[in-house]
Amino acid sequence: MRRWVAMFDYDAPTDTMVRRWVREVTDPALDRHVFDGRSLIDADGDGTFEVVTSFYSGSADRWTIEVYGAADGIELAALPGWSLAGIVDLTGDGVPEILGRQDDRLGCFRFAGRALTTLWTLTGWSPIRVLNRARLATRQQHLETAAQDVDGDGVAELLVLSLTDDPTAVQRLVALHADRATPVEAASYDPPPGIRLGSFAFSDGFTAPGTQLLAVRNDGYLVSFDRELRLTNFSDDPLNPAPGLRVGGYYSGERGIGHTPIVVGTGAGSAAAVVVRTSRGTLVRLDPSGASLAVPPAVVWERPTGWYPSALDVTGDATAEIVYWTRTRTSPAFDAVEAVRLDTGAPVWTTAMGDATRGALHDLPYGDANADGTRDVFVHTVTTTSVEEANVLNGRTGRRLWAADFTRAMSWGSYPKAVDDVDGDGRADLAGVYNSFLALSGATGAILRENPTFVAYLLPLVADVAADAGNEYFLHGGYYGSRLLRRADFQPLWTAADARYSQSYGTLVRCGAAPRFVAGLFQSPELRVYSAPDGAVLADVWLAGGALFDSEAAMRAAGANPGFLTCVTGTENLTGAGGVAALVGSTDGWLYAVDPCAGTLLWALRFGFPVGEPVVSDTDGDGRNDVLVSVADGFLYQVGDEVLPAPEWVWDTDPPGGFPAEDRDTIETVDTLYASWAAVPGATSYEYGVVTPGGTFLTTPPFVPVGAATTAAPTGLPLRLGGMYQFVVRAVGPGGGSRETFSDGIQLVDESPPAVELRAAPNPFSPDGDGIEDTVTILADAADRVGLASWDLAVYHPGGMALARSFPSRPLAGTSTSDTVVWDGRDDSGLLLPESVYPAVATVHDATGHSATARIDLEIRFLPAADADADADADADADAEEDSGADAGADAGADADAEPDADAGADADAGADAGSDAGTDAPAADGGGEPGAGGCGCRTAARPSPGALLLLGVLLAVRRRRAR
Structure with a gap:
């Protein structure tokens, strides 16, 4: 083993690479070397390259950052007591700073004048490193220190994580202004306690335009940040999480001894205990009794x-x-x-x-x-x-x-x-x-x-498979060929001819009295069955796309997409009533059960994500074996016998929106959701629940029985605008229940503006101070499927729509309500307006900012005393005889002869009231609220008209909607 840094140069005469210089540790066993992906760099901006690296001396127990001239290997500077932690430009001048680590201290240094000078030091922080995709294709060192300009000033901030030994503490992600003697925070993200971040990368346009930082959380989610380190695809709200991209959780991995759960019996007829490591690094005991696809097993205890x-x-x-x-x-x-x-x-x-x-x-x-x-x-x-x-x-x-x-x-x-x-x-x-x-x-x-034979990476499987007494050792899953060693002298009984490296550990099963070793080959869909006593290959099968093939060529011809096989689990009692099987997961997203005695496929179950190592046990205590398996979607699954088929589909519907039999992705609602599902043959009833993407049930009890119905419309749910919700449905029959089927989810949105109708009475009105019909009451009927917020009203002058009177915004609540405003005929300055028709416009706003408007024309009309007397006579006649509308109309005509101005108004009223009883307001087809619309102008000197007392009951309704 050698630990060194060296420079090689091409020598043209000899056509070889020649080593020009080398810096090597003294003791390879005790000394260490840290080299950064950017260690070859112009460290001082003088146009020539330097090599920045660090070495640890075991004898001195000390790290040293060292700088060498790249061309000649001459040491230019050294900083004892620090190891290299990164190289990155933090001042925006194009010259990199050098980061060092000393225990829990982080230091920033500058190389200039053949010396390393300190810019700053901090305690309790570590720089994060990101994948450089360009370097990945050509260099072994493809990680680099992360920095990002979070405030747009052209200088990148250093991204660091807080250091903590407490697994339950908060680990902060912080962007530091690191171009000054005392760095300060520019942005930060504080995850929930116990959540850790790792495996960082930058990506363009992941959830928004521009460069974004991505990170994997130890609870199994890939999250993305904006420039200010705010999450863009995740919410920690437990009731309505935006789940981000799930990439981890309980997955045991594609090979080797992963974090596979263990199952511990707790007594006959009782559910077993499942103990497993979580992606957060904690160890939990789970109680699978009552668990289902919708209801997770209960956590009995958790160790940090x-x-x-x-x-x-x-x-x-x-x-x-x-x-x-x-x-x-x-x-x-x-x-x-x-x-x-x-x-x-x-x-x-x-x-x-x-x-x-x-x-x-x-x-x-x-x-x-x-x-x-x-x-x-x-x-x-x-x-x-x-x-x-x-x-x-x-x-x-x-x-x-x-x-x-x-x-x-x-x-x-x-x-x-x-x-x-x-x-x-x-x-x-x-x-x-x-x-x-x-x-x-x-x-x-x-x-x-x-x-004494050197072998590497082989795992022993202990079993008695030979004719002699005692166990043998099946060594497999390593760099060298699998082999069977005798206990007496550790000499091989056989060695596999194919020495293909493998980390897919195998299993032992017995076909009758004949023992068989079953193992997968390295990074391959190939599963091999050996005769355990002599190593003869009895079967080679290829597993891909949920099918079994007898050759690689057949697999390729079928167009199946292969994956890598995980560790193999063997059982001679798959169902609880016998059945030899080898179970193996694959990165192609399938779990396979193979009969190793016949070389045939028993079944395959698709998960859609890489499948980890399976465990066979009676997990739920029903006397039948189950399969416990982790999957790369982050979940731990229990697979058992199917008693009743699950509903083939579950739809999120929207009957109020006109979609009673169509799967919808969005809905406008407040507290009610709708679903329908496929009937299941043999089912006598169904149960449904409503859950968030995080698995929180909104229904009480979690599963609501609905008898034989195949629809549901639960109300009173605590829904949130923007939230995503799913129905989960299971069938129930005489023999038990089915597994659950989930809908694909529906999101609560507000895409439509509210609806509004206006009515007014009395209309016309006469604000002459006589105490009779001096004001008009405008009533707004508003509705919105998601929720109302407020409304306001404005009255305009005729013609140019100049504002005459504005009324303050009034709050609205719920999804359907009414509210009124009273106008006294005066403008905003308090002046009484003259006779005319004044357009009034109401604007209604919903909870998300959508709005709609409606218009109604309000008429001010001042009547002389003679007209008032005539109206009083007409009203008296109306009281005496219900059908006296014609007389009242004649009186109105006589008044018109005496007063030309009143004549026009009387004619208008007569036209509006044609075919109706006098004293009763009647709708008129007025073109949707243009001048001439309104209620009855009749009134009596003694009391308000019946129309005023009924307050808008039979007035012309004008409804207009205009989305903004």
Whole structure:
């Protein structure tokens, strides 16, 4: 192993690359080297290149940032005590600044005059690094320090994360003005407590024009930010989240020993306990009883940090505890092994294993190493100098059993180990690859047996498959060919001819009495079945697109899109009543169940996202085995037998909007949603629920029974404008329920303006101060499917529409309401207006800013005393005889002869009232509110007209809508 930086130059005479200079560490085992993707750069702006790098001296226990001339390798500057953390221009002058790290301090330095000078230092921050796609195609170092101009001043701000050892604390993302002696915040994002950010990148036009920062959150979402570090595709509102892009969660990965859940029995007929690491790094116990596609399993307990759980009884109470890797509650935190109670998650013991120079390695196999009747836990750590260490912890106390760790420097890497009684003394021993395959005594840690042949990355599967007594070791999943080793001397019984590298770990099944090894090949859809005793290849099948093919050519010819197979799980009781199967997930989005004895496909289930390693167990306690599997959409799924088909489809409908039988994507509503779904043969009833994208039920109870109906219209829901909602429906029959079918979701929008109608009475009116019809009341009937906000009214002068009187905006509530305004015939200055027809315009606003208008003409008419007397006579006649409209009309005509001005108005009234009883206001077809529209001008000297008392009951309604 070499740790160095060097410059090579092309030598034309010899047509070779010649090394011109090199800077190399003294001790490759202890020393280290950090090189940045921009380490070759003009660091001082003088037109020549320098190399900026840093080296760690193990003997001195010190980092140093070093600057060399790129052409000759001459050291130009050095800064002891700091390691290189990034290179980026933070002042906008085209010359880069150099970032350094010293414990939890971040420093910024400038190279000039063959010296590194300090610009500033901060405590508790770390720069983030982003993927440079251009560099990715040509360079191994394709990450660079992130900076972005968040305030538009032409100078990029430095993007940093706060440092914290507390997994429940808030980790801040901050953009710093870093071009000054004391950096200040320019923008920030504070995620919820416990949420961590990682895997940053810049993207153009992800959710908006321009360059945006993208980040993956440890709760499994890809989020995007605007220039001010505000989220553009995610909301942390628990009731109505905008879910962003889900990219993680419980996915165990496409290969290797991932974070696969374990299932722990809790008693016959009871739901099992599921223990799994979340993408936030916590360890949770889930209760799957009552869980479904719509109702997640309940979280029984959660530990703040945990991975690689194992279930074993360490207290002697015949109940399993959970033993797992965790972190100490110290600052800084180190890796530790902890045992907790299955029922409560309370710690039983904790043993620190890591420190500043070593950390956790592999999962935790277990066995009784000291013959005390309690299983003990085998642990591995790795040092910063690539030395692998092994020991075993007493299951009862957590104390180390071996006096000293077994250690071996790793040549390549390390893979998980297995436990077996290798020497037959009744104690568990440790077997695995430490450059070569060997076994360690569980009692002392001494080497029991070793095959000196170098092999790398092979995982042992322990099983008795040969004709002799005792177990054999199937080594597979590594760089070298799979092989079967004999326990007695670790010599191979067979070695696979095809040495294709693989990290898809296999399984053992038995076809009758014949044992079979089943494993996938590296980054391939190919699944291979070996005869376990002799290594003969019995079957090669290709899994792609939900189908099985007997050759790669057949798969290609069918046009199937292949993926990579994950680790394989074997079972000889798939259904709970027998059935040999090998189950394997694939990155093509399918879960496959293969009969390894016949080489045929039993079934395939499509998830649409890469599928992780499956686990077979009776998870829900119904006596039938289930399949627990994680998927790259971030969810953990339980797969079981289908009792009843699920509804084929569920539609979000909108009957009030005219779409009772059509799937809709948007709806205008306040608290009611609508759905319909396909009938299921054999179903006797259905249950539905309404959920948010985050899984929160809005219905109470969560699933509402509707009998045999295939529609639903729940009301009283707490909906939010802009929110997305889904119906989830399941069928119920005599034998049980189906799985749930989700609608594709509907969003609550406000795309339409409100509706408004105006009415007025009395109209005409006479504001002459006689106490009779001196004012007009204008009534607005308003409606909006989402919600009203306010309305206002303006009265204009005739002709030019100059404003005469304006009324203050009045609030409106709900989706349908009425409100009134009273006008006394005066303008905004208080002057009484003359006789004429005055247009009045009402504007109604809804909750999202849409508006609509309606117009009505209001007429001011002053009548002389003679006309008033005639009107009084007409009104008296109307009281005496219901059908006296003609007499009243004649009286009005006589009045017109005496007064020319009144004659015109009387004629207008007579025309408007033709065919109607006198004293009764009647609608007139007036062209939609043009001059001449209005109510009755009749009045009596003794009391208001019946039309005024009825207040707009039978007036002409003028309705106009105009969207803005």
